[in-house]
Amino acid sequence: MARQDDPAQIRARFHDVVNMSAGEIEKWLETDESQAVGFKRDGGESIGHASGRQIVHILRTPPEELDGGDYAHMRKVAGFVRRHLAQGPHQEHRIPGSRWRYSLMNWGHDPLKD
Template identity: 60%
Template sequence: MSDDDDQTRHEFRDAVNMSPAELEKWLETDESKEVGQKEGGGESTGHRSGRRIVDILRTNKGDLTESDVSHMRKVVGYVSRHLAQRPSGDITETAWRYSLMNWGHDPAKK
């Protein structure tokens, strides 16, 4: 991995605050499946990304592909943009939170 890839890996680890097991469990919920942009009525982009994130989290650093690193950059960008759009009030049961969780980040997690 290049230095830039190492930076991406660190940013990804900061952005994704859910463990692979937590994310897998979340992706099985109705709330997870109901949010996000769906292509042709199928699985949402975020839900598909969540499954990919689980795989990336379980991959050894040396085994990450360029495609994995590219997806990690996409995740960092998504999480960063959406955190900046935090709604006011209680976010516990909001589509905003659920969407972020599909991307591996639970903004309610302490």
């Protein structure tokens, strides 16, 4: 059985929940909708928006070049997306323009792609 801290397992969980490409995330992060959602510390960039930028970095980095901070963020992303999906509306009520969807997209997951 693989350890929970095994890099291959962390990458697998991350890639299970991130269903947007680096290019899709970058394009999304440039939109007003992306920048309008999420918790903002001190009125600056939201945590989810900053996460999206880090996800793009991770997706574009070869696995052998990822560091401990990257793996910590991958664990955070997998946990956030799974919790957010569990708290969200049922499939038939998922509205394309909802803040719920937009927040998830900042974290690299488009629920309408499921």
